[in-house]
Amino acid sequence: MLDRIELKPIGIVKTKAVGKEVTDRSNISQIVLHQILAEALDGIEEFSHLFVLFWMHEISKEESKKLKAHPRGRSNMPLLGIFATRTPYRPNPIGLTLVEVLKVEDNTITVRGLDAVNGTPILDIKPFDYWDIAENARVPDWWMKLEKEKTRAH
């Protein structure tokens, strides 16, 4: 099996959000790609939504070794395996967020809903399509409970 995999960021997140405010779904960010990749965006404006894959660079090696977490760090929520949550503390701290496209211009995409802080390295961008929807998906009770609080339930 492959032992190590090496990635290179394709660009960076620019946003005024630097802390917890990134979890606000109305947050607007710019995804600024390396100039050489600008033409790799041709046609992306025809999609209303994208998945952004980013590297959560603020997670330490120690934090990425955790195997269990409470959703959103809430001790009144069950202690779960990290793969049953969207916690940033995971072996490969890759973030995955669905965002709305507001504007595409040259090497920059302006999006709404990206929960990545200013300066976050971007790994990939994928257009959202109907293969990405699970109809009638089942989620746990704890998820529904957090959802009622109107915050990201990860």
Next chain:
Amino acid sequence: MLDRIELKPIGIVKTKAVGKEVTDRSNISQIVLHQILAEALDGIEEFSHLFVLFWMHEISKEESKKLKAHPRGRSNMPLLGIFATRTPYRPNPIGLTLVEVLKVEDNTITVRGLDAVNGTPILDIKPFDYWDIAENARVPDWWMKLEKEKTRAH
């Protein structure tokens, strides 16, 4: 900006599919994690669907430098920037696929719908929830046209 990012696979895909047959949505695979990560799956069985992030290890360095592609390699489809498609030819060839959970046992998840060949390194697993759905998402005409052919339109 970060120059290079190093990942370690968390496990591997086991499936009978080794070629184009992986694009069949009914394909069943096993995701086998490193034994030490087994407890990081606790609670994942409460979700019906997961996103699997995997490393498309068969893509060469040369192939990952492409900036343009025809969806599904079809020359009668528009030539697009690779970020407007789900082509495996991308700077960081990370695959992202929504799968259905069939069974979770120890360090192994049996899933339906994973389009990754046997031996593919797994990077991350994320539970699918309602924040991952874009209601009324807009997709291009070419996507709808391919979709009518009942195959993956990437």
